[in-house]
Amino acid sequence: MDHPLKPRPTIEEVNKVVRKAYNKRYCLHPDSVKGTCEGDIVRAHTIQRNGGLSKITDPSNHVYQFSLHPFKSQPELIGIREASTFTGFCNIHDTRTFERIETQPFSAEKDQIFLLAYRALCRRLFMYRNDVDVNESMKNWADGRTPIEQHVTTISSFYCNLDTKTYEIQKVKYDNILSNKDYSHLKYHIVFIDTIPEFLCSGSLILETDFSGRRYYKPGSKEIDLKIITFSIIPIDEGGAIAYASIDEGEDIQSFFKSIINLDKHLLPNAITRYTFEYHEDNTFISPSWWNKLDNLTKNAISKRALSDDIGFGEMRPNDCLLDDGHSIVKWNITKIISNCS
Ligand SMILES: [Zn+2]
Numbered sequence: 001m002d003h004p005l006k007p008r009p010t011i012e013e014v015n016k017v018v019r020k021a022y023n024k025r026y027c028l029h030p031d032s033v034k035g036t037c038e039g040d041i042v043r044a045h046t047i048q049r050n051g052g053l054s055k056i057t058d059p060s061n062h063v064y065q066f067s068l069h070p071f072k073s074q075p076e077l078i079g080i081r082e083a084s085t086f087t088g089f090c091n092i093h094d095t096r097t098f099e100r101i102e103t104q105p106f107s108a109e110k111d112q113i114f115l116l117a118y119r120a121l122c123r124r125l126f127m128y129r130n131d132v133d134v135n136e137s138m139k140n141w142a143d144g145r146t147p148i149e150q151h152v153t154t155i156s157s158f159y160c161n162l163d164t165k166t167y168e169i170q171k172v173k174y175d176n177i178l179s180n181k182d183y184s185h186l187k188y189h190i191v192f193i194d195t196i197p198e199f200l201c202s203g204s205l206i207l208e209t210d211f212s213g214r215r216y217y218k219p220g221s222k223e224i225d226l227k228i229i230t231f232s233i234i235p236i237d238e239g240g241a242i243a244y245a246s247i248d249e250g251e252d253i254q255s256f257f258k259s260i261i262n263l264d265k266h267l268l269p270n271a272i273t274r275y276t277f278e279y280h281e282d283n284t285f286i287s288p289s290w291w292n293k294l295d296n297l298t299k300n301a302i303s304k305r306a307l308s309d310d311i312g313f314g315e316m317r318p319n320d321c322l323l324d325d326g327h328s329i330v331k332w333n334i335t336k337i338i339s340n341c342s
Helices: 011-022 030-034 091-097 110-139 147-180 251-261 265-279 288-293 296-306
Strands: 041-045 062-065 076-079 085-090 187-193 199-206 228-236 239-246 284-286 334-339
Touching: 011 110, 030 147, 041 091, 062 288, 085 091, 085 110, 110 147, 110 187, 110 199, 110 228, 110 239, 147 228, 187 251, 187 265, 199 265, 228 265, 239 251, 265 296, 265 334, 284 288
Parallel strands: none
Antiparallel strands: 041 085, 062 076, 062 284, 187 239, 187 334, 199 228, 199 284, 228 239
16 A cells, blocks of 8 residues: 655754764774773874875865765865774774884885775774664654665665675774784785875775676675775875775685786776776765866866765676776876785
8 A cells, every 4th residue: 555655854854863873983993892991082193194185285175076965076175183083993903903003104004004995994994883873864754755765775785784794894804904913915016106096095895896896795695704995195205096905705806806917007097097996986085286287078078077976775886996097197106016815
């Protein structure tokens, strides 16, 4: 029997739910269960503020970010105090855990590579847990929407729950490595460039496609023990470093790294750029002076990629989404590659 639709939630009601979910504050450090947290829950930066974001900011301390808000087709300015933060660590655990990447120069030591990966993973898990809460609240409004809208919400909620489970499994593995400092499973490929990158990023992703056009994860799979790749672009004293890392084993992971290694070195900078905006635009911060000087064709190419999110119900990204699209966006000189993948 058809039910008359109840009133739809107002945008204010939706915003309230989202704010409540995203304003949670707790410490993700494994020792938090032992009661060792100290100080307030901080706005933990996934990209260093001082010496990180401050290197690409405009004079008023803003950077560009692609908003999660629908209908926005261009990135928007955000203050570096807010950029890249999440409230997922207490003061003492944030300070102590990330000391080696916050206060010491990045030299691609294994513990530093791991910490970049750990921070990216923690943020992603924090966001997924928030999304799960938002989806739960949205279910209460199911009667206020059309059947097709309800269907979309149900499916996106289903995938979000699966992704969150994948990240919960990974978090346990990462916590073990954090505690025992055994980096023997860490795989990494670090690219050093001689200029400060025009955009900085900290991201983590269920392995989906690679630079050869191969697809791994397929939306629709109920498998939750999936492979994760983390990704960071950071400024360093000599320019910048781009770090791909994973703690997972298996042919898929090897094949992904192989697809990077097989790329001609001169094609790598733009391949990295495509990867950044295809998969990690939500935690990528862009230099305003660089963005403002780009021609419209390039801006549109980046925006189109950034806004082409896989929504998870049959409409997936093309397998070849990372392949050369003819846009030359960055001109980085690669000075060194440190990799333990071959
Ligand atoms: Zn803590």
